[in-house]
Structure formats: structure tokens, C-alpha cells
Amino acid sequence: MLIVGELINASRKSVKEILENQDAAGVAKLARDQREHGADYIDVNAGVFVGREPELLKWLVATVQSVAEVPCCIDSPDPKAIAAALAVHKGTAMINSISLEKERYDTLLPLVAESKSKVVALCMSDDGMPETADQRMAIADKLINGLVRSHVPLANIYVDPLVQPVATNNAFGVEFLQAVERITQTFKGVHTMCGLSNISFGLPERKFINQTFMVMAIARGLDGAIVNPLDARMMGCITTAETLMGHDAYCMNYLKAFRAGKLTAS
């Protein structure tokens, strides 16, 4: 399971302030904390700073990697911002994300191919957001084929089937889950990942829904997630679901998490 730590996102007020003040110690703390709690990648997002994304993402990547030996997930729809961040990134970055929206696709594809980065392939097109598993499969198929034709290895592709709120439409949860399973089975070697908090939009006890949906998605094959690694219960759910999926020899990870008091803490 690939864990991308989501906390360095400028849509959060505290992170916006960190960026405004160029508070390197603030970035360092968020990077270290997430790394220590299991993040394999650190997401960096400066999306709310229109026009300043290239400069700020570059600074975020450099600052994160100066304190933690960890790759970044460069979170922007803007190819210029991504290129700037990649230029200072050490190791294999992840680009978050390419989609089937024509302009984004055309400008990002060469960048993904050249940089040999991992890439999140978001199931979104100029026709808008997909609702059914079939629609997601159609977009995933085009994205994966386009990437493979540009020599991006299957193992570097993380398809995000795009979660939508179950309160809007009963079927949005199960259509997403079906998409995860079908992508995993149809395109052997391709990964799936997502941020899934949209599932609970409009409902109470959102954390509980998000945790439950994460466990369900893992049961259907999800092998990457953009989450808050400091959310102990969510991480306990992921560890336990991974154990139950047979990805934990001798239940060592489960037992380690238990001994560290990480399993059912809230």
C-alpha cells in the first residue's frame, strides 16, 4: 500500500500561512511527522496561490527533501508548476495528476514520460466527472494506453477512479468500488489510488464513513491512498485491511502497530 501524506496542502489555513511566511520549520515539521507516521510520499500543493505555484512548489519540494529523505507527490494541474518542482526534486517523484482533459493531457504527457515519475491518472475528461464504473473504465483505458504509448511503465501508473459523494447518489460508492476492482483486474500491474474523503460529503460522522470506505476499497484492490498519516484510526484500518488481504507475512505489521498502540486509537 502506497501512502501519500496529504497535509501540506495550501487549501488548509495553517499551510497557507506557512507558505505566506515561507516558514521552512513549519514545512519541515509536517514533512517529518507524516514520514514518521508512515507516508511513502509527501503531497505538496500550493493551488490557492494563483500565478505563484511554480515558485512555491519548488520551495516546498526543496524544503521537504532537506529534512526528510522522502519523495514528493507534486499536486497541481499546471504543467509549468510541475516542471519547476521536478527540476529540484531528488529521486522518483509522483505527478498528481494527469487526466483526460485535453489541454492538461497534452501538456503533461511529455513531462510525465521524460521525468520517469510515477503519475496519478485521474478519471476525469472534458465531458466532466464520471458517474458509473463503465465511464471510469473508458477514461482509465484511454489514459493508460496513452501513457503506455509514451513508454510510461504500467507500474508507475496510479489510476484515481474519482470518488463522489454517496449522499448525492446511492450508487456512487459501489460504482467506484467496481471501478477499482475492474481496473486492477483488467490492467495487470497498474495501481489504483485516491483521496476518498469526498465519499462522505453531506453526511455526519464523516471520519467513520471515510475509514469504512477505505477498508472496502482495499478489499476490492485499492493499493494507494492520499490520507492524513496522523489519523491513527485511519492508519489502523489500512494496516488491518492489508493484513486481512494477505499482504502481511506472519501479521508482523499488524502486531507492530498493536504494540505501538496505533490500532484503535482515535
Next chain:
Amino acid sequence: MLIVGELINASRKSVKEILENQDAAGVAKLARDQREHGADYIDVNAGVFVGREPELLKWLVATVQSVAEVPCCIDSPDPKAIAAALAVHKGTAMINSISLEKERYDTLLPLVAESKSKVVALCMSDDGMPETADQRMAIADKLINGLVRSHVPLANIYVDPLVQPVATNNAFGVEFLQAVERITQTFKGVHTMCGLSNISFGLPERKFINQTFMVMAIARGLDGAIVNPLDARMMGCITTAETLMGHDAYCMNYLKAFRAGKLTAS
């Protein structure tokens, strides 16, 4: 989701005493409590009383049904005990369980067919307990075909793929989950159900594992469970997973459970 309340089981010390004392009020309380907390069927089991099962199961069924308008899940491997209990049962009972063990199969099959009961079909044979999804499928196939040839409707069959501890073998969780999905997809109209606490045998924080595994099994198609309906967190997990599977129009059941404080209570 069919919920079978598991509490009236003589392997529990308090229930053993209730049976020894013919404490009808004790049975009544367990029946009412489970019914009020969402049990569709009340399991009755007197297995520890060797030789007295027919008499005791009969008494349990009569006592349960005298206080709660609810059918029973008659839990015994002994055809004589099941026949005795069925004789006093009102409405559609559930027989728990037939298996492919020859003696049990041969004697129970006519009883299941005649009584028009629902039936749990346990994936167990004279070759022992299955380990892989393939072995479970082979047993399920024979059981379902045998029942159908005896005119038991598919909708009355609840296949129990048999949970085994993940601490014994890493793959036991995922092989079970695969079996649930394959049975559901291969035999359209057949149900699956199980008691799943064996999954966590030998590990700490068993309740948390059981809850997580339940959510995963629902994500793969499980539509019946033998559980303790008074376990609020387990029931909250089931309600939420059902909502996320699209079985809850307008999220009404979820919201109802939330308003009743039932979702994340421990």
C-alpha cells in the same frame, strides 16, 4: 443484509446456566434485546448438552417465539434436534447448517427440503476444512446443486464459506473474500453468510479485526452475518458498509443509526 443474533448459544457460560435452570425470562431478555437491536433471526444453540439437544432446542424455540415475533436459526449438526425444533417453530426457520459431510448431508437434506426452511450451507466436507477459494467453490457447487435438485429455492440458501484464522495462514482472509465474491457472482440469487470471529483467532484487538473483516466481506458481496447485535460498533460498521454498497436509499438507514447514536459507539 440478514442479521442472525448469535447470543443464545450454550457455549456461553451465562446461556448454559439459563438452560440448566430453564430460565425462560433469561431467554426472553436475550431474544428481545437482539430483536430490538436489529436481529432478523435468533440463533438457538444447545450444543454443549450432549443427548439433550432435541428437548432443549424445542424449548428455546418455543420460549423465543413466545416473547418476540421473530424466526429462529436452529443451530445444530444433529438432524433429530433440528426436527424437534422445527416441529414447534412458527414461520420460516433457518437451519444452521447442512454441510458436505456425508452423514450430515444425507440426513439433513430431506429435512431442509420438506420444511421449506432457509438453510446455511457450510463449506465443509469429509476431507476437512477448505483452505483456498477453489476448494470452497467446489464444495459450494456440490451443496447448491444438491439442494436445488431437492427443490430448495436458491433464495433460501446461505452459503457459509467458512472463515479461518489469518494468523494461521496469511492467505486465509483473502481466500475467504474471494470465495464470497465468486459464490455471489457464480450462483446468482444464492446468499452468503458467516460467523467471522475465527478470522482474528490468536491476535490482539480481535473486535477491531472482526469489524474490519466484516466491512471487507460486505464489500465483496456478503449479505448475511451471524453476529452480536448488541455490539454497537459492529452494527454501525454493517450499516455504513451497506450504505456504501448502495443498499440504503437516500442514506436513510445511515442517518437513522446516526441519530440514534449507534454509529460509532463502542
